[in-house]
Amino acid sequence: MYGLVVMLTMLVLCSIVLAGELRGPAKVISTDTLEIQGTRVRLWGIDAPDETQMCRDIKGDLYLCGLRTASELEGFIEDREVSCLSILEDECGRTMATCSADGSDLGEWLVRKGLVLDWTRYSSGRYQAAQSEADRAGLGLWAGSFAVPRLYRACIRLGGGPAGCSDDANAHP
Known part of the structure; x- marks a missing residue:
């Protein structure tokens, strides 16, 4: 019975957090995740390089594009x-x-600077214009070559290493 009370209390508290607004100083946890008031929040609608992901700059030199984004x-x-x-939860509970x-919308700011991609599947193209501008201007990721972040993560899940999954000179969409 005690466990049920605790679980129901947690659900009520989670519902309050998910329905409200978080406001305050934020700490960057990763390329697409912030922590505000002890709650980790992933930025909606973007596909950001992981911190271990490498990209090539305009000269073809490798750099840690995920760390640069963060x-x-x-x-x-x-x-x-x-x-x-x-505020909502994705299919993985994040x-x-x-x-x-x-x-300034942080997702749009990151896309406009060419540091992340618009993830149309989730954003319904909200950041597509900003991404097109960054691509035309050759900003951030668009200055060189990169593996699409979600494909990089899929490669890592299949047992690839960061260098092999990142370094695709032909990966620029």
Whole structure:
């Protein structure tokens, strides 16, 4: 009986968090995940390179594109209040949200800088125009070559290593 009470309490608390808004200083956990008030929130609608993923720059030199993305995001939100709305859970149970800092949608900001991709399957193309602009301007990932992040993760799941799964000079979509 005690377990049932605890579980129902947890469900009620989770429902409150999922229905509300998270606001406050944010810590960058990974390329697409923030922590606000102890809650980890994944940015909705984007496909971000993992921290171990490597890309090629305009000269063909390898760099850790996931780490660069996390660092750029950290610099952008530093000392700003972050607000996350439209909080929901994805099919894996992760908390997802559209988050902003000073009125700038963080997903759109990352896509516009060419640091992540619009994941149309989830975003319904919300960031597609920003991605096209970044591609035309040769910004971030679009300056060189890269493996699409979700394909990189699939390769890793199949037993590939970061170098082999990342380094595809023909992977630029």
